Amino acid sequence: MPTLVMKFGGTSVATLDRIRRAAKRVGVEVSKGYDVIVIVSAMSGETNKLVGYVNETSPLYDAREYDAIVSSGENVTAGLMALTLQEMDVPARSWQGWQVPVRTNDAHAAARIEEIPTDNINGKFGEGMKVAIVAGFQGIGPDGRITTLGRGGSDTTAVAFAAAFGAERCDIYTDVDGVYTTDPRITDKARKLDKISFEEMLELASLGAKVLQTRSVELAMRYKVKLRVLSSFEEQSDEAGTLVCEEEEVMENRPVSGIAFSRDESKMTLVSVADRPGIAAAIFGPLSDAGVNVDMIIQNIAEEGRTDMTFSCPIDQVKRAEQALNGAKEAGDINYHDLVADTEVAKISAVGIGMRSQSGVAAKMFKTLSDEGVNIKVIATSEIKISVLVDRKYMELAVQALHDAFELEKA
Ligand code: ASP
Numbered sequence: 001m002p003t004l005v006m007k008f009g010g011t012s013v014a015t016l017d018r019i020r021r022a023a024k025r026v027g028v029e030v031s032k033g034y035d036v037i038v039i040v041s042a043m044s045g046e047t048n049k050l051v052g053y054v055n056e057t058s059p060l061y062d063a064r065e066y067d068a069i070v071s072s073g074e075n076v077t078a079g080l081m082a083l084t085l086q087e088m089d090v091p092a093r094s095w096q097g098w099q100v101p102v103r104t105n106d107a108h109a110a111a112r113i114e115e116i117p118t119d120n121i122n123g124k125f126g127e128g129m130k131v132a133i134v135a136g137f138q139g140i141g142p143d144g145r146i147t148t149l150g151r152g153g154s155d156t157t158a159v160a161f162a163a164a165f166g167a168e169r170c171d172i173y174t175d176v177d178g179v180y181t182t183d184p185r186i187t188d189k190a191r192k193l194d195k196i197s198f199e200e201m202l203e204l205a206s207l208g209a210k211v212l213q214t215r216s217v218e219l220a221m222r223y224k225v226k227l228r229v230l231s232s233f234e235e236q237s238d239e240a241g242t243l244v245c246e247e248e249e250v251m252e253n254r255p256v257s258g259i260a261f262s263r264d265e266s267k268m269t270l271v272s273v274a275d276r277p278g279i280a281a282a283i284f285g286p287l288s289d290a291g292v293n294v295d296m297i298i299q300n301i302a303e304e305g306r307t308d309m310t311f312s313c314p315i316d317q318v319k320r321a322e323q324a325l326n327g328a329k330e331a332g333d334i335n336y337h338d339l340v341a342d343t344e345v346a347k348i349s350a351v352g353i354g355m356r357s358q359s360g361v362a363a364k365m366f367k368t369l370s371d372e373g374v375n376i377k378v379i380a381t382s383e384i385k386i387s388v389l390v391d392r393k394y395m396e397l398a399v400q401a402l403h404d405a406f407e408l409e410k411a
């Protein structure tokens with residue numbers, strides 16, 4: 001039997017009614033002759049609620065207990081989905097991550113999947129079971145404790161299962177009908193893309209377009225898993241949604257495919273650090289050890305042997321960053337006059353594989369922002385993206401202006 005992976009996000013399983021609706025879609029695929037592996041998220045809002053409990057109880061929590069708590073939302077939806085399918089006379093069974101087992105490394109709260117043995121679930125398919133429902137987002141670490149894969153991790157669970165089971169396709173059901181040129185809530189000119197390359201999707205995902213977890217796209221690219229993003233609220237057709245696929249399959253050739261943004265950024269500056277060999281390692285080593293995801297980095301020109309070092313990181317990691325840097329200062333590893341955090345910034349990025357062959361994209365981006373009077377605080381580029389940090393209050397304006405400038409509303 002061919003295998004299909006279907007993943008339902010939080011809004012698609014938010015109520016018993018929606019679970020029923022999702023189960024019907026699963027039933028349709030079963031009737032086409034597929035063995036289906038369903039990956040579920042927690043009911044929408046549930047994981048946030050659990051994370052809130054953790055933070056309120058223990059701000060600098062033990063990550064093992066964080067995982068024990070926040071993974072629980074998916075256990076509920078997996079069981080409910082199994083019961084719903086059974087009520088429809090579809091033979092179905094649920095699995096929690098450890099039961100499969102989804103083996104991960106020991107990076108609690110941000111674990112990576114290392115192995116998914118298929119014998120357990122395939123054995124049940126052999127006995128006539130039609131649908132295996134697996135709780136997304138969770139696994140089991142080398143120490144035998146529950147791990148989670150980072151927020152949005154059930155996308156990664158889905159792709160990893162599709163790869164492990166050689167699934168024909170991995171369908172990601174969500175509350176939007178595909179991947180857009182930018183968030184339609186920011187501009188109604190945003191347009192749905194029929195296809196997008198793995199590479200562009202990877203950039204968009206990592207830049208804050210929250211449709212897919214970044215890691216899931218990396219995995220799909222590595223294992224060439226055909227990935228489709230589609231809405232669980234609209235009628236299903238073979239054309240529905242956005243197909244994330246190899247570059248050659250995407251026909252459009254424009255310099256910019258999408259504008260991504262991330263609201264929750266902060267910019268931190270170490271004022272006046274000694275400019276000496278090893279200083280970057282002395283700063284960013286402790287930050288990395290503390291689990292701070294540093295993104296953009298700027299080192300200013302030195303004057304009289306001292307320089308300013310600026311970096312950006314997610315806003316909720318500012319405390320951790322401050323702690324790590326103060327610790328390094330107290331230990332005498334680094335020396336700075338001041339540590340300034342600007343928590344009022346947002347990151348905006350233009351992404352497109354066409355940038356590799358077309359010039360002038362950066363110039364056009366900067367000119368557009370300047371025409372709108374938006375000041376750029378930090379710039380970073382890669383082969384297929386240009387990112388800037390701007391004051392958060394100008395974020396929407398900047399996204400709209402760039403979407404217009406690159407004419408993304410036109411197919
Ligand atoms: N429920 C988890 C979260 O919100 C995982 C997921 O839905 O993908 O991050």
Ligand code: MG
Pocket residue numbers: 009152155210211212213
């Ligand atoms: Mg998600």
